[in-house]
Amino acid sequence: MRCDDLDDVIEALAEGDTLSAEYHAHVAGCSRCQARLAMARAVDRLLATREAPVPPAAFTFRVMERVGRAEWRAEQLVDVGFNVAVAAGIALVVAGVVGLAWSLGWLTVERPTLEAVGAAIEPWVSSTLARGPTVVLAALLLTSALGLWWWVEGEASL
Numbered sequence: 001m002r003c004d005d006l007d008d009v010i011e012a013l014a015e016g017d018t019l020s021a022e023y024h025a026h027v028a029g030c031s032r033c034q035a036r037l038a039m040a041r042a043v044d045r046l047l048a049t050r051e052a053p054v055p056p057a058a059f060t061f062r063v064m065e066r067v068g069r070a071e072w073r074a075e076q077l078v079d080v081g082f083n084v085a086v087a088a089g090i091a092l093v094v095a096g097v098v099g100l101a102w103s104l105g106w107l108t109v110e111r112p113t114l115e116a117v118g119a120a121i122e123p124w125v126s127s128t129l130a131r132g133p134t135v136v137l138a139a140l141l142l143t144s145a146l147g148l149w150w151w152v153e154g155e156a157s158l
């Protein structure tokens with residue numbers, strides 16, 4: 001046995017663990033390993049005299065809460081990705097069906113039909129445009145409210 005073979009077990013020997021007789025025999029006959037063992041025991045004694053810091057009362061609860069929150073966020077990200085993929089798939093299927101119907105000539109739109117649709121939505125479009133500043137203000141309020149909500153959610157998770 002060589003001195004290097006004791007590198008991984010010197011701490012166990014210092015703590016008084018019983019290992020195979022080969023280790024003990026080597027230490028008994030090797031002054032270098034006796035010195036290493038004495039040093040490891042001295043370190044153990046020194047560490048034993050030091051006061052171990054006491055964690056706060058809610059330490060475990062807080063750590064587990066953070067772990068749970070991190071897992072929840074990861075699952076949420078996977079859910080969002082899954083939903084986006086499903087929506088993209090549905091949009092692709094719908095576009096394919098519409099494209100097929102269009103190519104088969106089932107979706108021909110006559111000009112009078114387009115004009116009728118335009119005439120039907122024209123009052124709604126012009127009234128919305130007339131209320132432009134109100135619509136823009138409402139959009140800004142909604143955006144800032146959503147942004148604030150998002151920010152608070154991010155702060156609460158810290």
Ligand SMILES: [Zn+2]
Pocket residue numbers: 002003026027030031032033034
């Ligand atoms: Zn040795």
